[in-house]
Amino acid sequence: MxxxxxxxxxxxxxxxxxxxxxxxxxxxxxxxxxxxxxxxxxxxxxxxxxxxxxxxxxxxxxxxxxxxxxxxxxxxxxLGLQVYENIDIRKIALPIMKELTSIHNETCYLATLAPSKLEGFIIERVESSKTLVVLLPVGDKVPLYATATGKSLLSGFSEEDLTFYLNNVELSAFSTKTIITEEQLREELEQIRRKGYATTHNELGDGASAISCPIKDYEGNIIAAISLSGPTQRMVTQFPAMIQDVQEAANKISRSLQ
Known part of the structure; x- marks a missing residue:
């Protein structure tokens, strides 16, 4: 062993x-x-x-x-949580996250995969001063199929990993916006891979929307995801301006890891 x-x-x-x-x-x-x-x-x-x-x-x-x-x-x-507290990606990402939040004044999250590969795990958060939705705390687990960071992480799964995930996770609805079929999820993951970013609109039923981009290691593997999140009615009008900034933030973190 x-x-x-x-x-x-x-x-x-x-x-x-x-x-x-x-x-x-x-x-x-x-x-x-x-x-x-x-x-x-x-x-x-x-x-x-x-x-x-x-x-x-x-x-x-x-x-x-x-x-x-x-x-x-x-x-x-x-002990695992203590490791998460000390991993380099948090130290690298935090100043970039703060900059992103200062530009758009929306909450920024950094997430990675839980050890089971069946959930996302929030490892850092920079809070907006005007957030009106429920904030997810550091250490919280989130469903991969119903969150922007989760979908970014899922977009890096191999076919084998994705099949394992779909065989072990029930796609339950949190709201009428939640993806609940394998066909829908696979189709959206293809779009995310093509566009380079993921979005959600009230899929958790919390009145929030988010945009996320994957973060890659030196081998090009997706190891984390960064996102901006806020109330749907406010976020929708800002999406066009946010997309490039979130992508640049993800790319900057990725370059620092290489």
Missing amino acids: SQLKNQKPKSIVPSVNKAIDIILLLSQSPDLSMKEIAETLELPSSTCFNILTTLEYRGFIKKNDKSLGYSLGLSIMR
Whole structure:
């Protein structure tokens, strides 16, 4: 499981290495029993039990009382959030986001994919001074199919990833504007890829509209999305002026990551 098995340093601590193997295994295959974990990682039962007990005590894993299977715990999530707080893209994007908000005085969001690849995850926000809609907090998860940043992220999915997403997410309606069919979503994603930006109009039923553009890494992969969001009646008249500025902001962040 662990990459350390290929080139093991002399100073490695075996028990720590095995604990990391267990965490990595459960990140890929949750709800495994102790027997399944021990067999998969070729660990003695007593060793596996001791490590699982320690990890559970520290909150890194949790045990399902019904299935007796183990999954990752809240401590892992908290560490993940701390990583998000320190990732370079936030530091690079924040001044650009502030500039975008100062120009248009609408709320700017930065989002990336949640680890499951089934939701978006807001990692930064610069608030408008005149926002009249509900603000999404940093750390909030958002549906990919019903948000502008989400659609920007989805536009970078391979056919395999998109099929996986559609097989595992129910396209539920938040409003009459929400896309709820695979055909509609695929068609809109094609338009987004062609135009280079995504838009939404009250698709979450919150009275907000948004425009978003994808952010790419050095290999050209879409790894995040930036957006401007505000009340629909105000945003619609500003869209033409916003499109180029949001695109330039996304491109500027992308260049800084390369």
